[in-house]
Amino acid sequence: MSSMAKEFDVAIAGAGPAGTSAAIRLALNGARVLLLEEKKFPRAKLCGEFISPECIGHFQQLGVLDQMLSAGANALRETVFYSARGHQVAVPSEWFTSGANALGLSRSEMDQRLLERARTLGVAVLEGSHAAGLVIKNDCVCGVQVKTFTGANEFRARLTIDATGRTRALARHFDREAQRRSSKGKRGLVAFKAHLENTRVAPGACEIYFYGGGYGGLSEIEHGLSNLCFIVSSSDVRRLGSDPDRVLREVVMRNSRAAKTLEQARLSSPWLSVALEGFGRRLLTPANGLLTVGDAASFIDPFTGSGMLMALESGQVVADTIASQLGSAGAAQTVELIAKEYEREYIRRFDSRLRVSGLLRRAAFVPHLAEAAILIFGASAHLRRKLARATRRANNSQSHASIG
Ligand SMILES: Cc1cc2nc3c(=O)[nH]c(=O)nc-3n(C[C@H](O)[C@H](O)[C@H](O)COP(=O)(O)OP(=O)(O)OC[C@H]3O[C@@H](n4cnc5c(N)ncnc54)[C@H](O)[C@@H]3O)c2cc1C
Numbered sequence: 001m002s003s004m005a006k007e008f009d010v011a012i013a014g015a016g017p018a019g020t021s022a023a024i025r026l027a028l029n030g031a032r033v034l035l036l037e038e039k040k041f042p043r044a045k046l047c048g049e050f051i052s053p054e055c056i057g058h059f060q061q062l063g064v065l066d067q068m069l070s071a072g073a074n075a076l077r078e079t080v081f082y083s084a085r086g087h088q089v090a091v092p093s094e095w096f097t098s099g100a101n102a103l104g105l106s107r108s109e110m111d112q113r114l115l116e117r118a119r120t121l122g123v124a125v126l127e128g129s130h131a132a133g134l135v136i137k138n139d140c141v142c143g144v145q146v147k148t149f150t151g152a153n154e155f156r157a158r159l160t161i162d163a164t165g166r167t168r169a170l171a172r173h174f175d176r177e178a179q180r181r182s183s184k185g186k187r188g189l190v191a192f193k194a195h196l197e198n199t200r201v202a203p204g205a206c207e208i209y210f211y212g213g214g215y216g217g218l219s220e221i222e223h224g225l226s227n228l229c230f231i232v233s234s235s236d237v238r239r240l241g242s243d244p245d246r247v248l249r250e251v252v253m254r255n256s257r258a259a260k261t262l263e264q265a266r267l268s269s270p271w272l273s274v275a276l277e278g279f280g281r282r283l284l285t286p287a288n289g290l291l292t293v294g295d296a297a298s299f300i301d302p303f304t305g306s307g308m309l310m311a312l313e314s315g316q317v318v319a320d321t322i323a324s325q326l327g328s329a330g331a332a333q334t335v336e337l338i339a340k341e342y343e344r345e346y347i348r349r350f351d352s353r354l355r356v357s358g359l360l361r362r363a364a365f366v367p368h369l370a371e372a373a374i375l376i377f378g379a380s381a382h383l384r385r386k387l388a389r390a391t392r393r394a395n396n397s398q399s400h401a402s403i404g
Helices: 017-028 055-062 065-070 107-120 176-183 234-239 244-250 256-261 307-325 331-364 367-379 381-390
Strands: 007-013 033-036 074-076 078-082 088-092 102-104 124-126 130-137 140-148 151-162 189-197 205-211 214-220 226-233 272-276 290-292
Touching (some): 017 033, 017 107, 130 151, 214 256, 307 331, 331 381
Parallel strands (some): 033 124
Antiparallel strands (some): 078 088, 205 214
C-alpha cells in the first residue's frame, strides 16, 4: 500500500453495486478513484439476488453484461406473490423493461465482476481495507482513514462517497440524532439467506411468500441452485432459539406454497443473517465533501426487488454529477454545488418510488392485508402493472438488452 498514490479526485468506501457503479463511471470519465472494500472478494452477501430487468441497461453501460451472463445468470420471467393461504398474483419482468427478463445471480459472482471491471479501468481498489473514519479540515471532509490487517493509512480526496450499505459506516458519524429519532417505534426484523439445492421453485420465476410478520423470496440462481432470503420478526427469531432451520419450518413454511417448494430442499451454503433497522431515505450529503449512495442513502423494501437497481442508479447519478463539475476551479464552491445538484437529482428520481413502497410495506407484514392486496391486484392486470411500475421510475431513455 505504501507505494500507491495518496491523493484522489474521489474516494469511495464500499464495493457493492453502488460503490462499483460510481467508481466505474467516474473512471470512464477520467477521474482518479480510490475504492475501499473491507471484505476480500468474492464474498457471500445477504440479498434476494433478484436482479431486476432495468439493471441490464446498467450492466451494458458499465461493460459487464457479458461477464454476468457467462457467470451463469438465470433468466427470471416473472415474480409471483403468494399469500399465506396460497392465493397468487404474477408480475411479468417485461412490465419493467420491454422484452427483458430479470436475472438470478449470486452476489458473490455479481459483485466480483463489477469490482474486476473497476480495477481494469484503473480504479485503485483496496480489498481487506476498512474505512474507519474521515479526514476533516475546515469543516470539510477531505479524505478517509483506512485500517487493514497490517496497519492504518490516510488518503486525501476532493470528494468522499459512503457506499457502505445500510451501516453508513462514514455518514453515520453525522446523523446520530436523526437516526435515534427515526428508529423510535420501528419493528425489530431479522433477515436470513441461504443457497439451497432441490427446491421446487417454478422455473423462470421469483416466488415471494407472505406469512405473519414478514415475507420471503425464492428464485433460481447459477448452477441450478436456488436463493432463499426471508424477513421475520425478531420476536419469532428469539422464540425459536435463533435457529434459522426452525424459523424456516415454523414461520416461513406456514405459507402453503413455501411449504411445497421447500419441502425437499437441502442447504448448500451456511445461513447468513442480519438485523434490519428501518427503511426509507437518510441524509444524502451529511457533511461538506461527503455524499451517500445505494443503501447508505436509502433502503427500499426488498419485496420491490429494486435495491440493486437503486444502488446502480444512484452510483450513476453521483458519478454524472461529479463528472460534470470535476474540471471546475474553486474547490469549495464546486463541492457545495455537487452536493446540491446530487440531492436535487436524487430526490427527483427516487422519492416517489420510496413513498410507494413505504405504503405497500404496511400490507406486506400483515397477512390479511397481504391476502386482500393479492386478491384485488390479481383481479386487474392494468392496476397491477401501474403499481409495479410505481415502485420504479420508468426510464425510457436507456437502451436495454433482451435476455432470453
Ligand atoms: C433481505 C434482503 C433482501 C434483498 N433482496 C434484494 C433483491 O432480491 N433484489 C435487489 O435488487 N435488492 C435486494 N435487496 C437490497 C440490496 O441487497 C441492496 O439494496 C444493495 O445491496 C445495496 O447495494 P450497496 O452497494 O448500496 O450496498 P451493499 O451491497 O451493502 O455493499 C456495501 C459494501 O460496503 C462494504 N463495507 C461496509 N462497511 C465498510 C467499511 N467501513 N469500509 C469498507 N467497506 C465497507 C461491504 O462489505 C459491502 O461490500 C435486499 C436486501 C435485503 C436486506
